[in-house]
Every structure is written in structure tokens, then in C-alpha cells.
Amino acid sequence: MKKTILASTLGLSLVAFAWATSAAAVDETAAIDLAKESKCFKCHSVDKKKEGPSYHSVAEKYKGNAGAEEKLIKHITVPNKVKIDGELQDHQMVKSSDPAAIKNLVDWILSR
Amino acid sequence: MFGGWWKRLQQRCATCSRVTLGVGVAVVVLLVGAVIAIGGAAGLAWTERLDFCISCHEMRDNPYQEYKGTIHSVNKHGVRVVCADCHVPREVGPLLWAKFNATFELWDHFTGRINTRKKFLAHRAELATQVWTQMLETDSQTCRNCHKVDAFKDESKRAQAAHARMKTEAISCIDCHYAIAHDEPEGPGPQELRVKLGLTKK
Numbered sequence: 540m541k542k543t544i545l546a547s548t549l550g551l552s553l554v555a556f557a558w559a560t561s562a563a564a565v566d567e568t569a570a571i572d573l574a575k576e577s578k579c580f581k582c583h584s585v586d587k588k589k590e591g592p593s594y595h596s597v598a599e600k601y602k603g604n605a606g607a608e609e610k611l612i613k614h615i616t617v618p619n620k621v622k623i624d625g626e627l628q629d630h631q632m633v634k635s636s637d638p639a640a641i642k643n644l645v646d647w648i649l650s651r
Numbered sequence: 652m653f654g655g656w657w658k659r660l661q662q663r664c665a666t667c668s669r670v671t672l673g674v675g676v677a678v679v680v681l682l683v684g685a686v687i688a689i690g691g692a693a694g695l696a697w698t699e700r701l702d703f704c705i706s707c708h709e710m711r712d713n714p715y716q717e718y719k720g721t722i723h724s725v726n727k728h729g730v731r732v733v734c735a736d737c738h739v740p741r742e743v744g745p746l747l748w749a750k751f752n753a754t755f756e757l758w759d760h761f762t763g764r765i766n767t768r769k770k771f772l773a774h775r776a777e778l779a780t781q782v783w784t785q786m787l788e789t790d791s792q793t794c795r796n797c798h799k800v801d802a803f804k805d806e807s808k809r810a811q812a813a814h815a816r817m818k819t820e821a822i823s824c825i826d827c828h829y830a831i832a833h834d835e836p837e838g839p840g841p842q843e844l845r846v847k848l849g850l851t852k853k
Binding site: 584586 | 720807808809812813816827829830831834835837838839840842843
């Protein structure tokens with residue numbers, strides 16, 4: 540009886556863990572496809588110098604910041620300006636209205 | 652008919668002067684040369700075509716798939732840029748040298764150096780670095796074959812400011828516009844490579 544309860548508890552824990560990790564897993568292919576469609580890579584590289592900060596440096600900057608995801612989602616969905624070569628320019632908006640896809644893209648950026 | 656002509660020619664050549672013989676030889680040499688030149692030019696033109704490049708599955712299944720849908724493939728002007736436009740110089744000397752070097756890629760093809768997606772990805776950084784190095788060393792000449800600085804019109808202020816930097820800084824097209832046609836690899840990009848190559852002076 541005790542063994543049955545223990546085994547069931549362990550099994551349920553494993554299932555819950557798998558669900559939690561799969562829910563948090565980023566779909567890299569979808570994120571990159573959306574980034575390409577939104578022309579993010581015109582200014583941003585994953586890890587190299589380009590006009591905008593690399594996604595690696597963005598991830599470093601927001602490491603441990605609980606509000607990072609929300610901030611970045613707002614950055615790519617609400618019109619705003621960024622300074623490039625001394626000039627204020629409109630930041631490109633993400634070409635999607637799907638909240639899940641946008642969240643996935645931001646999570647991918649923050650995981651670089 | 653041919654036999655009769657040849658017999659007459661033999662009889663004629665038995666007594667013909669050196670001038671005649673020389674002219675005859677020259678004509679033959681010119682004809683052979685013309686065939687080689689025309690054939691060579693046709694062959695070179697054939698190797699500039701997109702279908703030639705993607706006849707190798709390594710190119711068809713990897714960089715070509717990435718290139719499809721990019722601005723060099725489809726755009727509002729209907730202008731399509733293919734592999735040779737960016738990867739092969741137009742100047743005669745560098746062109747012939749590039750074609751000669753490309754024959755060594757046959758060895759890579761037959762030894763299967765990048766004959767799977769996994770192998771291609773493993774070599775992507777190395778391949779990109781080769782191309783970026785060539786572009787940095789030629790001041791992005793292949794880009795500038797089509798994109799002329801004095802032909803820009805109705806540029807955004809941002810683009811104007813960025814392009815103005817080329818007049819005073821040691822930068823060229825590839826420094827900023829890399830990964831415009833293919834996915835970027837991990838590791839150093841053109842700006843980092845430029846420092847490594849010592850190409851930092853205007």
C-alpha cells in the first residue's frame with residue numbers, strides 16, 4: 540500500500556514536472572521565423588555587433604529581472620522610439636497579433 | 652566530293668608558298684581559339700546561374716532555403732539577386748580566380764564535407780567567415796556592383812546617417828547588412844572580423 544502511494548506520488552510529480560518544463564520551453568523555430576518576418580535581424584544579431592543590441596546582450600541586461608518579459612513585449616508591440624546614430628527612430632513592431640507567438644519570441648530573446 | 656577536295660588541296664599544298672601555309676595555320680588557330688573562347692565564356696555564364704549553384708544538394712538544401720523569401724529573392728521591384736551576384740566578383744582576374752578556387756569545392760562535394768544538414772550547420776561559421784573575409788577585403792565590392800552610394804534616393808534619415816559613416820569610417824556594406832540572405836552563425840561577425848583582420852583604417 541505504502542509502495543503504491545509512493546509510486547503514484549512519484550509518477551504524478553514526474554508528469555507535473557514534464558508539463559511545467561514543456562509549457563516553459565521556447566519554440567526556437569517559431570521564434571526565429573517570427574523574427575525574420577518582422578525583420579528583427581535587420582538591426583539585431585543574436586550575438587554579434589549590429590545597429591541594435593545583440594539578443595545576447597539584451598538577455599544579459601535583463602537577467603533576473605522579473606518584469607523583463609512584459610517590458611520587451613511592450614517594446615515590440617507598442618510604438619516607441621529608439622536612438623540610432625544620434626537620431627530617434629521608430630522601433631519596428633512585431634508582425635503578429637498572437638500573444639502566445641509574441642511571448643515565445645520574447646522568451647527566446649531572453650534565453651540567448 | 653570531300654575526297655576530291657582533299658586531293659586538290661594536297662596537290663595545291665605541295666607547291667604552295669609559306670605565306671599560304673602560314674595563313675592557313677593562322678585561320679585554323681583562330682577558329683580553334685574562337686571555339687575555346689566562346690565555349691569558355693558560355694561555360695562561365697552557365698556557372699553563374701542559380702540552377703547551376705543549387706544543382707549541388709548542399710547548396711539547394713541549406714543556404715538556398717534560407718535565401719528564399721529574403722529581400723534579395725523577392726521584393727517590390729521584382730529584382731532577383733542570385734548566388735553569383737554576391738559571391739562571385741565581376742572583375743575578370745578575381746572572377747577567374749574565384750572560378751578556379753571553386754573547383755576545389757568538388758572535392759568537398761565528393762568527400763561529403765557538408766553533405767548533411769548537421770554537417771552544414773557545424774561548418775556554417777567557417778563558411779560564413781570565408782565569405783565575410785572576402786567581402787571585407789574587397790570593401791563589399793559585390794554589394795557595390797549593384798548598390799551605388801550616389802544612386803540612393805528617398806533614403807530614411809537613419810539610412811542616410813548610417814551610409815554617411817562609410818565616408819569617414821572603415822566600414823562597408825557587409826559590416827551592417829550581414830545575414831541579409833542567409834542565417835547567421837554563432838561567433839564573430841564582420842565587425843569583429845574587421846578588427847581581427849586589421850582592416851580598421853579608412
